[in-house]
Amino acid sequence: MKKFFLIVFLFFMSFIFVLPAMATPDNYLTSTKLNQRYYIRWDNNEPIRVYIDKSQVSLQWSDEVRKAFEKWRDALSGVMDIEFVSDAHDAHIVCTFEQVNKKPNMEMTLGYTRIIWERKDLQNRLGKMEIKIGTKKNSGSEYTHIAVYNTALHEAGHALGIWGHSPYYGDIMYPAIRPLSHTTRQVLTARDKKTIRMLYSTQADITHTHSNI
Numbered sequence: 001m002k003k004f005f006l007i008v009f010l011f012f013m014s015f016i017f018v019l020p021a022m023a024t025p026d027n028y029l030t031s032t033k034l035n036q037r038y039y040i041r042w043d044n045n046e047p048i049r050v051y052i053d054k055s056q057v058s059l060q061w062s063d064e065v066r067k068a069f070e071k072w073r074d075a076l077s078g079v080m081d082i083e084f085v086s087d088a089h090d091a092h093i094v095c096t097f098e099q100v101n102k103k104p105n106m107e108m109t110l111g112y113t114r115i116i117w118e119r120k121d122l123q124n125r126l127g128k129m130e131i132k133i134g135t136k137k138n139s140g141s142e143y144t145h146i147a148v149y150n151t152a153l154h155e156a157g158h159a160l161g162i163w164g165h166s167p168y169y170g171d172i173m174y175p176a177i178r179p180l181s182h183t184t185r186q187v188l189t190a191r192d193k194k195t196i197r198m199l200y201s202t203q204a205d206i207t208h209t210h211s212n213i
């Protein structure tokens with residue numbers, strides 16, 4: 001009888017361990033779409049050019065943003081390249097700093113990314129992505145450089161084309177309202193890396209060179 005219970009126990013245990021592993025996908029590609037419809041990303045025909053403004057903040061801060069992009073560049077290795085430029089006009093992605101949470105309804109915002117369409121009246125061709133990184137808390141005190149890094153890592157994901165959010169807690173692209181660590185660097189999970197690689201291996205609906213919509 002003991003043996004029977006042991007077998008039943010092991011049988012159920014195997015479900016407990018196997019089912020969650022089967023139920024959790026290794027990517028969130030379908031959550032990256034703009035308006036849940038369109039894959040939007042940079043065309044693979046040239047490296048993605050990133051400009052980071054160094055004039056507004058300490059060099060350490062702009063360096064943190066650069067490090068964040070380098071993590072995504074590593075993740076995209078062999079699929080897509082990212083390079084840094086010193087003129088905003090040459091860039092696909094423009095990163096600047098401001099106290100973003102001063103704006104109405106943005107009290108909880110650490111940073112944000114917006115799409116600049118090539119033509120204002122025609123939202124089917126990507127012009128630029130503009131990232132704003134928050135500099136100060138509502139209280140007026142500055143964010144730590146690690147908080148800046150964590151915010152930049154998330155916003156860089158958006159600017160590269162992960163326009164939605166990951167549904168999985170722990171991924172860097174989990175929705176913006178998450179506990180911000182001021183002392184611990186967040187990382188790209190295996191799922192974040194797989195997702196960005198898949199996105200750049202998937203036919204884009206909207207890019208900066210052409211449109212399929």
Ligand SMILES: [Zn+2]
Pocket residue numbers: 154158165174175176
């Ligand atoms: Zn976000």
